[in-house]
Amino acid sequence: GAGVSQSPRYKVAKRGQDVALRCDPISGHVSLFWYQQALGQGPEFLTYFQNEAQLDKSGLPSDRFFAERPEGSVSTLKIQRTQQEDSAVYLCASSSRTGPNTGELFFGEGSRLTVL
Amino acid sequence: AQTVTQSQPEMSVQEAETVTLSCTYDTSESDYYLFWYKQPPSRQMILVIRQEAYKQQNATENRFSVNFQKAAKSFSLKISDSQLGDAAMYFCALSGGYQKVTFGIGTKLQVIP
Numbered sequence A: 001g002a003g004v005s006q007s008p009r010y011k012v013a014k015r016g017q018d019v020a021l022r023c024d025p026i027s028g029h030v031s032l033f034w035y036q037q038a039l040g041q042g043p044e045f046l047t048y049f050q051n052e053a054q055l056d057k058s059g060l061p062s063d064r065f066f067a068e069r070p071e072g073s074v075s076t077l078k079i080q081r082t083q084q085e086d087s088a089v090y091l092c093a094s095s096s097r098t099g100p101n102t103g104e105l106f107f108g109e110g111s112r113l114t115v116l
Numbered sequence B: 001a002q003t004v005t006q007s008q009p010e011m012s013v014q015e016a017e018t019v020t021l022s023c024t025y026d027t028s029e030s031d032y033y034l035f036w037y038k039q040p041p042s043r044q045m046i047l048v049i050r051q052e053a054y055k056q057q058n059a060t061e062n063r064f065s066v067n068f069q070k071a072a073k074s075f076s077l078k079i080s081d082s083q084l085g086d087a088a089m090y091f092c093a094l095s096g097g098y099q100k101v102t103f104g105i106g107t108k109l110q111v112i113p
Helices: none
Strands: A005-007 A010-011 A021-022 A031-037 A045-048 A053-056 A065-066 A075-078 A088-095 A111-115 B004-007 B012-015 B019-021 B024-026 B032-039 B045-051 B062-067 B076-079 B087-096 B108-113
Touching: A005 B087, A010 A021, A021 A111, A031 A075, A031 B012, A045 A065, A045 A075, A045 B062, A065 B108, A075 A088, B004 B087, B012 B019, B019 B108, B032 B062, B045 B062, B045 B076
Parallel strands: A010 A111, B012 B108
Antiparallel strands: A005 A021, A021 A075, A031 A045, A031 A088, A045 A053, A065 A075, A088 A111, B004 B024, B019 B076, B032 B045, B032 B087, B062 B076, B087 B108
16 A cells, blocks of 8 residues: 555444454555554554564563464554553554664554544 | 664654754674664554665765764754744664564654744
8 A cells, every 4th residue: 555554544443342453554564563552652662573473572561462463564563451541642664674773754643543 | 682772752844944863772683783763643653764874974864864872872853944834743763683673662743843
């Protein structure tokens, strides 16, 4: 596609529900990143994929967070048993370059998760 | 570890005037990149300008330029001839070595007509 596409744009979940957030990167981009942006904060790194391989998941805050990119294109970020502190905007970014320090990232519009 | 500090939560500028946004950083890497990203309200974040640490010359992109002071670990963004469309959150970011990109907390820029 022309840009990074994320869905849903907005998600409201009750505490304890599972949610899945989807990211469709720019076609051909090998690198894919997930970031979490809390209100009034900068994006915080969650995880990085190079093609289908998850090379860095050091930013995932707990084992309730899980990400996958099985075919090296679309990625899904899953949050199990959501908690109020999970409320944030989840940003996906892709890059044509490899390595987590590629820097020039192309971002989607984000998925805003609100946990009640 | 690498850190990015933006100490100006909000800034305002008159349309057509010049404004400078500040950023300081810390990294143990000798080879790294610095970035300014712009995030308009409810729109996706886009790259404004990039600076390679090994380059002494400050990067420029049209009305946007940086003042890169390597020894002081300072990386400020200057916006000249400010336009209403420049109103946004601006994030300073750093990537060094093989580390992920680290962002500051952002500066909200208001442009006054």
